[in-house]
Each structure stands twice: as structure tokens, then as C-alpha cells.
Amino acid sequence: MRKRLAAGSLALAFGSMLAAAGSSVADLSYLDALPIVQALAEILPAKLRDKKPAEQQAGWVVEFNSETRSRMLRGDEDTLVNYLLFGTSYTRQPQLEASDFRSVGPSPGSSEILASFAPRTQKLVSGRVDDLIRALSNAKGDERLVFFRSLVLQRGLKPDDPGGTEILKAYLLDNLARVPKEAAGYTKALAAAKARGDASAEFAEGSTLFHDRGLSADASLPPDYGLEEALKTMKSQRLLEPDSVVRVAVIGPGLDFIDKDNGYDFYAPQMLQPLAVLDSLSRLGPAALPPPGLMDIAVRSVRIRPDVIARIHPVELNIVTQHLVLPAMQRFDLIIATNVFVYYDLFQQCLALANIERMLRPGGFLLSNTVLLELPFSKIRSVGYQATAYSDRQADGDNILWYRRLPD
Numbered sequence: 153m154r155k156r157l158a159a160g161s162l163a164l165a166f167g168s169m170l171a172a173a174g175s176s177v178a179d180l181s182y183l184d185a186l187p188i189v190q191a192l193a194e195i196l197p198a199k200l201r202d203k204k205p206a207e208q209q210a211g212w213v214v215e216f217n218s219e220t221r222s223r224m225l226r227g228d229e230d231t232l233v234n235y236l237l238f239g240t241s242y243t244r245q246p247q248l249e250a251s252d253f254r255s256v257g258p259s260p261g262s263s264e265i266l267a268s269f270a271p272r273t274q275k276l277v278s279g280r281v282d283d284l285i286r287a288l289s290n291a292k293g294d295e296r297l298v299f300f301r302s303l304v305l306q307r308g309l310k311p312d313d314p315g316g317t318e319i320l321k322a323y324l325l326d327n328l329a330r331v332p333k334e335a336a337g338y339t340k341a342l343a344a345a346k347a348r349g350d351a352s353a354e355f356a357e358g359s360t361l362f363h364d365r366g367l368s369a370d371a372s373l374p375p376d377y378g379l380e381e382a383l384k385t386m387k388s389q390r391l392l393e394p395d396s397v398v399r400v401a402v403i404g405p406g407l408d409f410i411d412k413d414n415g416y417d418f419y420a421p422q423m424l425q426p427l428a429v430l431d432s433l434s435r436l437g438p439a440a441l442p443p444p445g446l447m448d449i450a451v452r453s454v455r456i457r458p459d460v461i462a463r464i465h466p467v468e469l470n471i472v473t474q475h476l477v478l479p480a481m482q483r484f485d486l487i488i489a490t491n492v493f494v495y496y497d498l499f500q501q502c503l504a505l506a507n508i509e510r511m512l513r514p515g516g517f518l519l520s521n522t523v524l525l526e527l528p529f530s531k532i533r534s535v536g537y538q539a540t541a542y543s544d545r546q547a548d549g550d551n552i553l554w555y556r557r558l559p560d
Contacts, residue, residue, distance in 0.1 A: 178474065189208065191502075192499050196499060227367040234410040234412055235409075236280055239280075241418060242297065252270070265325050281321055282321075296410075304320065359501075359524070365495060369407055371406030371407055371408055372491070375552075400429060430460065471507055472504050483513035487519070515557060517554050517555065524555065533556055537554070
């Protein structure tokens, strides 16, 4: 799956995909959103809070979609920073590590970011910047470089122009300079929530942590393991019966674009979560663990049959404002959304939940690693969760919650 999908679009897996492919995308009407607008009147975004109902209704979806497109562009720049720091295919420089950033202050500017690094790191970053600029000027045949070349061209930068090299270098360093500042802000917000001594409040704070951040198309693999553990628990609780899951939607999984934990980008960008979920559902049970002989393999490839890929159909929509119009018998049994809702505030999350409600069959489940606000009139209710550690590093894990759709 190399087609790029941003946070908020759908990859549909399994079941009657021809029907899903022919389904239309509809906007959430203002009338349907009105109960949410009224319930959350005190925390509405300024664009709605300061307007009368008639003004709110005008341009309701257009404004949100415009904002989402803008945030997607900023998210692409976040992915570009990850590529600059951790990419391996465009340079022979070693990858950066967390320790390389320890000397960086909370708010360096683009002209100060290099000077804030230790001498070894300065040389490393400068080399990576130079190598990336050279690679962007000749991006043929490399999907990642083609993607980033398109991004910098959108910003009016010309990687082929020798006279524009310094401008492009300043652009890359300017985006790199945002990293310590943003990270410090997120760390501060989580620390404040943790200081209150309320684990639920801390989880809730983390569930909207990136609400003003760019919408990144970059995904990671570990949540797929958390999903499998959650599905195992649900099966043990008899919430998932045999053959009860036929149609699945995966919201905004993004692309496995850049590995940020000492991995390599020698393969094409791929969307892995729909395939991982399909694999988990098809083999749940005692045989879910890999054979002992495979436990020590560090890197391996997996061949996916064409008929499996053919079960997956991408649909571009904004989950905050849109949903698929589906007949009752074709609604989804399971909807997956990991590392998606964290990019939205409470109001936008509630709008997204209203759209999900319209696509999920009664009794169907939504799985997410975000705690969501359950308004009284919502038909989606949390019924359980699974905590999964991904490593022995502190805070490296997920809480996967499952929500169930109540009957109409």
C-alpha cells in the first residue's frame, strides 16, 4: 500500500470491498453536529464560538477541511525532519540518537540550532543536510525523495537551483529547530498532568496532546502489536466470536515512512496496519506467536499475496467532518484508529466519533489508543482496555481501548 493516506482517511479491509468502494462520502451535517456544538459550547474553537448558529452552519465543513489540509502540510515537514535525522538511503552519515539532542536548549532558532549541538553532532547534522539537499536535486526512482521534493517545491524552494541551496538549508534547519521546542512543550504538559497524581487525567491529557501539531502521515509499527494483544483479550472475553468480524476500517494509519529507532529505509514506503490487523484476525489463538526459530531474526521480509492486497481499498475523507454512507448490512464490524485522535481536540474527537458511529454496526467495536469523551447521546461506549508494553524502556507502550456501538 504505497498510496499516501493522512490521519483521518480510511483504509478498508476485508468483506465486500466492491460495495465499500462504491459507497459515497458524505459530510456530517450541521444538524447532526448541533448536539455536540451545544454540549461543548464552552470549549468550541474560536471559529465557531464567536458565531451565531446561522453563521456556524455556513462553511461548516469547508473551514475544517481547509484547516486539515494546512496541518497535513506541516505534518509532512515533521516527517521530513525525521527523514533528515534518521534516514539511511540518502546518506552514509550515522543516524542521530536521543543523546545528540541533550545539549540543545528549549527554543533554538534556525541560525542557532547547529551551534547548540556538540561538535561531533554539528558535523553529523551538517553532513546530513548537505547530503539530503543533493539527493533532493536528483530524486528520480526513490519514492521518499520524490515525496519530499514535491513538498519543498510546494514551499517555493528549488533544490535544482545552486543559488537556492542556502535557502533550502535554512528551511531544513528551521524545521529541525522546532523539534526541541515542541518536545519540551509536550513533555511539560504531560508532566503537569502526571503531577496531579491521577492516571486517568494523565491519559486524557495525552489523548489530545498533538491537537495543534501538524498531521503527520508517518506511522509506526508497535501499535499493531498492541492491537493484537487487545484482540486476544477481547476474544478471551468472548467479545469476538468466530466469523463475527467481516468488514474492517482502519482510520488514518499513515505510511511506514521513517523508522525512528535505528531501523533502515531500504524498502518502499508502505501502509502496514491494514495488513497487520488482517493477519492478527486471521490467526488469533495459541498459534499467534512466531515459531521459536524465528525469534532471533532481526530483519525479515514478508510476502503478501495479491488476493490479500485486493481486499484493501483506500478512501480519502476527513474523519472529523465526513463518513461513508453505508447500508445497515454493510457497516463495519471493527474500526481501528491508533495515533490518530491524539492530533485533535475534544470537540474534533467528538465529531469524529459521530462519523464513526454512522459507519459502525450495532455491537461493532472501535479500537483506539486514545481515551475519548463519551457524550450522553453518543451510541459508542468504552467497555474495556488492554495495557501493552513494547519494550523495557520507560513509557514505551500503549493502552488500547475498545468501544462498542450500542443498538439504534
